[in-house]
Amino acid sequence: MRKLWGGAFKGSSSDLADEFGQSIESDLRFWREDVEGSIAHAKMLGETGIILKKEANLLVKGLKQILKEGSDKLPRDVEDIHTAVEERLGKIVGPVAGKLHTARSRNDQVATDTRLYLLKRLAAIQVEVKALQGVIVTVSSDHKNTLLPGFTHQQHAQPITLAFHQMAHFWALQRHGWRLEQVSEVSGYSPLGAAALAGTPFPISRKQTAKELGLTAPIPNALDATSERSYVLDALHSCSQIMIDLSRLSQELVLWSSPEFGWVQLDDSLTTGSSIMPQKRNPDMAELIRGRAAKAIGNYSAVATMMQGLILGYNRDTQDDKPPLFESLDLTERSLALTRMMLETATWNVEAMEQSTDRDFSTATDMADYLARNGIPFRQAHEIVGKAVRTCQERGIGLEDLTGKDLKKISSKLDEGVLKVLTPKGSVKSRTSEGGTGPSAVTKQIAAAKKHLAKSGFPT
Ligand code: ARG
Numbered sequence: 001m002r003k004l005w006g007g008a009f010k011g012s013s014s015d016l017a018d019e020f021g022q023s024i025e026s027d028l029r030f031w032r033e034d035v036e037g038s039i040a041h042a043k044m045l046g047e048t049g050i051i052l053k054k055e056a057n058l059l060v061k062g063l064k065q066i067l068k069e070g071s072d073k074l075p076r077d078v079e080d081i082h083t084a085v086e087e088r089l090g091k092i093v094g095p096v097a098g099k100l101h102t103a104r105s106r107n108d109q110v111a112t113d114t115r116l117y118l119l120k121r122l123a124a125i126q127v128e129v130k131a132l133q134g135v136i137v138t139v140s141s142d143h144k145n146t147l148l149p150g151f152t153h154q155q156h157a158q159p160i161t162l163a164f165h166q167m168a169h170f171w172a173l174q175r176h177g178w179r180l181e182q183v184s185e186v187s188g189y190s191p192l193g194a195a196a197l198a199g200t201p202f203p204i205s206r207k208q209t210a211k212e213l214g215l216t217a218p219i220p221n222a223l224d225a226t227s228e229r230s231y232v233l234d235a236l237h238s239c240s241q242i243m244i245d246l247s248r249l250s251q252e253l254v255l256w257s258s259p260e261f262g263w264v265q266l267d268d269s270l271t272t273g274s275s276i277m278p279q280k281r282n283p284d285m286a287e288l289i290r291g292r293a294a295k296a297i298g299n300y301s302a303v304a305t306m307m308q309g310l311i312l313g314y315n316r317d318t319q320d321d322k323p324p325l326f327e328s329l330d331l332t333e334r335s336l337a338l339t340r341m342m343l344e345t346a347t348w349n350v351e352a353m354e355q356s357t358d359r360d361f362s363t364a365t366d367m368a369d370y371l372a373r374n375g376i377p378f379r380q381a382h383e384i385v386g387k388a389v390r391t392c393q394e395r396g397i398g399l400e401d402l403t404g405k406d407l408k409k410i411s412s413k414l415d416e417g418v419l420k421v422l423t424p425k426g427s428v429k430s431r432t433s434e435g436g437t438g439p440s441a442v443t444k445q446i447a448a449a450k451k452h453l454a455k456s457g458f459p460t
Contacts, residue, residue, distance in 0.1 A: 001015075001018040001019075001022060001077055001078060001079060002075070002077060002078045002079070002083060002087065003078070003079045003083060004079070004082065004083050004086065004101075004106070018079075021079065021316070021319075022079055022080070023079070023080045023081075023319050023322070024076055024078055024079065024080055024081060024083075024084060025076075026322050026323050026326065027080050027081035027082075027084075027113075027322070028071055028074070028081065029117060029322070029326055030081065030113045030114065030116070030117035031071045031074060031081055031084070031085070032067065032071075033112075033113045033114075033116035033117045033120075034081045034082060034085050034109065034113045035063050035066050035067050035085055036067075036116065036213065037109060037112045037113055037116065037192060037209075037213065038059075038063050038085060038089075038100060038109075039060055039063045039064065039212075040192070040208075040209040040212035040213050041100070041103075041104055041192065041193075041209055042056050042059040042060050042063065042100055043056060043060060043208075043212060044204060044205050044208045044209050044212070045059075045099070045100075045102060045103065045204075046060075047205070047208065048202075048203050048204060048205055048208075049203075050102060050103060050202050050203065050204065051099050051102060055096050055099055058093050058096050059089070059093065059096065059097070059099065059100050061093070062089045062092040062093035062097065063085075063089060065092055066085065066088055066089065066092070073088060074088050075087055075088065080106070080110075081113070082106045082109055082110070086100060086101065102202065103193070103195060103200040103202035103204050104192065104193065104195055104200075105194075105195045105196035105197075105226075107194070107195070107196050107197065107226040107314040108191045108192050108193060108194040108195055108196075108222075108225060108226055109192070110319075111191035111194075111225060111226060112190060112191050112192045112213070114231070114232070114321075114322065114325070115187050115188070115189075115190075115191070115215070115231055116213060116215075118187055118231060118232075118235055118325070118329075119184055119187060119188060121235075121329045121333070122180050122183060122184045122187070122235065122238075123184070124333060125180060125239075125242075125329065125332055125333050125336065126177055126180050126181070126457060126458060128333055128336035128337055128340070129173050129176055129177045129180070129242075129336060129458075130177065130453065131336075131337075131340050132173060132336050132339055132340040132343070133170050133173050133174065133177075133449070133452075133453060134453060135340050135343045135344050136166050136167070136169055136170045136173070136343065137167075137170065137446060137449055137450060137453060139162070139163075139166050139343055139346075139348075140162070140163035140164075140166045140167050140170070140442070140446055141163070141446060142163075143161060143162035143163045143166070143348065143350075144161055144163040144439045144442055144443065144446075145161060145425075145439055146161055146162040146163070146348065146350050146353060146354070147159055147160075147161060147162075147353060147354045147357050147424045147425060147428060148160060148161070148162055148165065148263065148353035148354070148356060148357060149356050149357050149360055149362055150164075150165070150362075150437070156356075156357075156360045156361070156362045157362060158362050158363070158365055158366075158427065158437075159357045159362050159363065159424035159425075159427050159428050159437075160428065160437040161428055161437055161439065161442060162348065162350075162353065163439075163442045163446070164436075164437040164442050164445075166343075167442060167445050167446065167449065169245070169249055170449050171449075172245045173245070174449075174452055174458070176238065176241060176242050176245070177457075177458035178458050178460050179238050179241065180238055180458065181457065181458040181459070181460055182234075182460065183231070183234040183235055183238050185216075186230070186231065186234065187231035187234065187235070188214075188215050188216045189210075189215055189216055189217055189218070189219045190206065190209060190210035190213060190215040190216075190217065190218045190219060190225075191218075191219050191225035191226060192206065192209045192210065192213070192218070193205075193206035193209060193218060193222075194206075194219065194222035194223075194225035194226050195222065195226075196226070196314065197222060197223050197226050197227075197313050197314060198222055198223065199222045206218035223312050223313060224312075226313070226314050227310070227312045227313055227314065227315075229303070229307055229318055229321050232303055232321045232325050233300065233303060233304055233307065235325060235328070235329065236296070236299050236300040236303055236304075236324065236325060236328050237300050239296050239299075239300070239328040239329060239331070239332040240293070240296040240297045240299070240300045240328070242296075242332050242335075242336070243289070243292065243293035243295075243296035243297070243328075243331065243332060243335060244293055244296075244297070246289050246293065246335050246336065246339050247289060247290040247291075247293035249339060250283075250285075250286035250287070250289040250290040250339070251286070251290055253266065253283055253286040253342060253346075254283050254286050254287060254290070257281075257283050257286075261352070261356075262349055262352045263348070263349050263352050263353045263356075264346050264347065264348055264349060265281075265346065265347040265349065266281070266283050266285075266286070266342055266345070266346055267341075267342070267345035267346065267347075269341070269345065270283075270284075270285045270338070270341055270342050270345065271283055271284065271285075272284045285338050285341075285342060286342065289335045289338060289339065292331055292335070295327065295328070295331060296328050296331055296332065299324035299325070299327060299328045300328070302324055303321050303324055303325070306318070306320065306321070354424070357424040358398070358424075359397070359398025359399075359400065359401070360398070361389055361392070361398065361399055362424065362427075363399055363400070363421060363422045363423065363424060363426075363427045364385050364388075364389055364399060365385075366418075366421040366422060366426075366427045366430065367381075367384075367385045367388060367399065367414075367418055367421070367422060368381040368382050368384075368385045369381075369421075370417070370418045370421055371384060371385070371413055371414070371418075374413070376413055381413075384410065384411045384413060384414065387410055387411070388402065388407075388410045388411075388414075391406070391410060399422045400419075400422045400423050402419070402422070404416040404419075407419075
């Protein structure tokens, strides 16, 4: 295996050690960013007079050729991507390629490459977040009056609408969008020119390379620039947060598509059958998203644990931040897309949902609220409603079946006026407070959501 070092070594490294340390395979993900970083560096070397202008031009020309010919021409039997690019450049431009590494190190290079690659991936994930939000708004707009039981403790609590429920996921995604925006912002600084750890005696311009690469500014301290991996941790953490929410959404789809619920049917394109039970339609994509959230959480935990004991300065340990980072980015992007596809093609069984709210006592709070509105202390109201629930249960009826006469018998404080909030529809309609499930409140929420959707990206 070819390396960029070894002059001071008498013996050669063992094959196992070479193989153990090789990162070319995962580095290939950011081969393009490695070349782009080198182009910025080479230009700067020419402009500051550190190397001759014509040498710089030659380097840039060769590097641009590498960009054009693609990664297939890069050697694989080398230690890492930096070695591969330099070797390929040597084949194209000759010995002048050896000047490219003036005033830099692989330590600042790899941190720069990873940041540049990460910024692109974060932007792509934001696009997926927005696309999923768009579908959620469409589903919500169609289902402002679709009733279903809202749960607490996974027990029927109060009736809500499907729009209200879906919009809860919308705002979670909005937070993810904002979080990704912040991660992009703090990741957008340049380590390039930090060299190995202590800077360089050459009169480089770090401002120029940062600008050329579209980064905000150079990281002020070279030791920090080459040591720190907070951008990896921020990204891994954001991915795990997204995956946690997608996992919860998936669990709802798994539950809701089960025969006991029958609230939703997922499309053929995203479900699988059983090799033995012909009747089955399994929600595999939702299950895989739910399960793989574990990987995203594990990846964050693995890199955080790896980082916590490291002293300042480059440590080889950090080479291993990349496979988990790439895995989490891929997983998150694909899970967002699959969730969008599941919601886009889902068939909602409106009748089954509404039926579940039937005589489920989920309007008990409405009865208590009604009494409280008529001046009865809520504690006392709660007790009266408890009595009403018991009466109904004894008679095998629901709250909505009570007559005026029944009500009077339960308490002199109850009258027929309460009947209109005892139906799930009446209950939902009455919840007009900001952020509530009432269709008028949800309409406002959707309008606010659409304003966010119309903006480009996730401005904070
Ligand atoms: N493959 C290495 C990594 O990803 C590149 C930096 C190597 N630097 C070094 N001093 N060996 O971290």
